[in-house]
Amino acid sequence: MKTIALTVNGKRVSGNIEPRTNLADFLREQLHLTGTNIGCEHGVCGACTLEIDGAPARSCITFAVACDGAAVRTIEGLEHDAVMVQLREAFTAEHALQCGYCTPGMLMTAHDIVSRLPDADEARVREELSGNLCRCTGYVGIVRAIRRVQALRHK
Amino acid sequence: MKPAAFDYEKPRSLDAAVKLLATSDGAAKVIAGGQSLTPVLNFRLAQPSLLVDVRGLPELAGVKEEADAIVLGATTTHAQIEDGRVPDPTNGLLRRVARGIAYRAVRNRGTLGGSLAHADPAADWLNVMALLDAEVLVHGTKGGRRVRASELANGPLSTVLADDEIITGVRVPKLSSAAKWSYYKVNRKPGEFAEAIGAFVIDPVRKLARGLIGATEAAPHPIADASALLPRFDDAIGRAAVSAAGFEAGTYEIQVHLGALRRAAQQVNA
Numbered sequence: 001m002k003t004i005a006l007t008v009n010g011k012r013v014s015g016n017i018e019p020r021t022n023l024a025d026f027l028r029e030q031l032h033l034t035g036t037n038i039g040c041e042h043g044v045c046g047a048c049t050l051e052i053d054g055a056p057a058r059s060c061i062t063f064a065v066a067c068d069g070a071a072v073r074t075i076e077g078l079e080h081d082a083v084m085v086q087l088r089e090a091f092t093a094e095h096a097l098q099c100g101y102c103t104p105g106m107l108m109t110a111h112d113i114v115s116r117l118p119d120a121d122e123a124r125v126r127e128e129l130s131g132n133l134c135r136c137t138g139y140v141g142i143v144r145a146i147r148r149v150q151a152l153r154h155k
Numbered sequence: 156m157k158p159a160a161f162d163y164e165k166p167r168s169l170d171a172a173v174k175l176l177a178t179s180d181g182a183a184k185v186i187a188g189g190q191s192l193t194p195v196l197n198f199r200l201a202q203p204s205l206l207v208d209v210r211g212l213p214e215l216a217g218v219k220e221e222a223d224a225i226v227l228g229a230t231t232t233h234a235q236i237e238d239g240r241v242p243d244p245t246n247g248l249l250r251r252v253a254r255g256i257a258y259r260a261v262r263n264r265g266t267l268g269g270s271l272a273h274a275d276p277a278a279d280w281l282n283v284m285a286l287l288d289a290e291v292l293v294h295g296t297k298g299g300r301r302v303r304a305s306e307l308a309n310g311p312l313s314t315v316l317a318d319d320e321i322i323t324g325v326r327v328p329k330l331s332s333a334a335k336w337s338y339y340k341v342n343r344k345p346g347e348f349a350e351a352i353g354a355f356v357i358d359p360v361r362k363l364a365r366g367l368i369g370a371t372e373a374a375p376h377p378i379a380d381a382s383a384l385l386p387r388f389d390d391a392i393g394r395a396a397v398s399a400a401g402f403e404a405g406t407y408e409i410q411v412h413l414g415a416l417r418r419a420a421q422q423v424n425a
Contacts, residue, residue, distance in 0.1 A: 131258025
């Protein structure tokens with residue numbers, strides 16, 4: 001077992017973990033932060049996307065033990081974030097989800113797109129979304145929701 | 156799936172990391188960003204008894220400028236290259252390729268050295284560094300050495316590195332501002348490993364016309380003198396080059412690799 005200390009959504013936390021514990025399982029099972037979903041467990045579906053030290057990352061292919069000292073932000077930590085509030089409203093308005101399983105990861109990636117690439121055109125938005133799989137929507141509503149928030153923030 | 160159990164150490168120096176590897180009898184694996192290794196661990200295709208985390212080692216970080224090359228530290232991430240946070244000595248080739256590696260969330264953690272050590276035949280850096288004739292800097296118990304990027308892989312997911320050797324950086328030769336390049340990947344979907352890669356680099360100042368057939372069955376296949384394929388792509392010469400890369404006549408593989416090479420040739424001339 002290894003002991004780790006890190007910041008999650010602004011709070012100092014610590015835990016005793018097996019080295020093979022991935023970050024998503026640590027968050028879900030020890031901290032009960034179940035907003036981060038686990039899909040494929042090999043880095044291709046994007047459901048587990050969160051932020052480590054300010055940048056999006058895959059928590060299913062990141063070991064918790066490697067996050068000792070890191071600052072992690074999950075979907076729960078973005079409840080009052082201005083961009084995330086706009087994204088949630090836009091996802092509702094554009095029917096950008098159905099079952100909702102991919103949604104936390106989609107929102108984390110959408111947050112990165114809107115923040116890092118404010119001028120991305122539709123083709124670039126689709127390219128940036130290629131690492132987040134949605135089996136329900138066909139992506140049309142998701143792309144529209146992101147474009148809507150881009151437009152709002154340009155006003 | 157969940158990986159099999161392993162121990163984890165985060166040594167403070169390169170020498171300490173090498174020592175851990177040397178005393179592990181080949182049962183240890185080096186991890187940095189973990190973006191190639193962890194999927195393999197999760198599938199239990201690899202079951203090492205120890206992971207040696209080199210992500211924070213100062214010897215593997217940073218950038219050094221030499222007269223005719225840039226040395227990128229092994230733990231340089233794909234996103235750092237994509238964003239231009241490290242210099243690109245290749246007139247934009249490295250930046251463009253970085254943007255096409257997996258997805259941003261992976262690029263933020265995945266490293267140049269880790270991708271090379273993993274040696275997936277379809278991985279971008281293995282192929283790009285072979286195209287550029289870059290050198291991989293390696294450190295082990297016996298000291299440091301340089302390996303030509305085109306000679307690093309000796310099979311799929313297999314390298315010439317000894318059990319106690321760690322990639323510390325990559326020495327990328329500088330291209331002139333007149334250099335042109337192309338990099339054509341056949342992917343079913345953005346971010347996936349390529350089915351075929353074709354690439355060229357032409358530099359009139361360095362008198363260079365290199366080509367590459369990538370995403371082969373094993374090591375990348377550089378074409379040291381690709382002038383016979385440029386500026387007009389000769390199908391028969393191209394087909395012979397793809398055959399020499401290990402593909403058999405009449406197969407899908409030869410067609411898709413020939414197609415990638417032809418399109419790369421058209422792009423570099425455009």
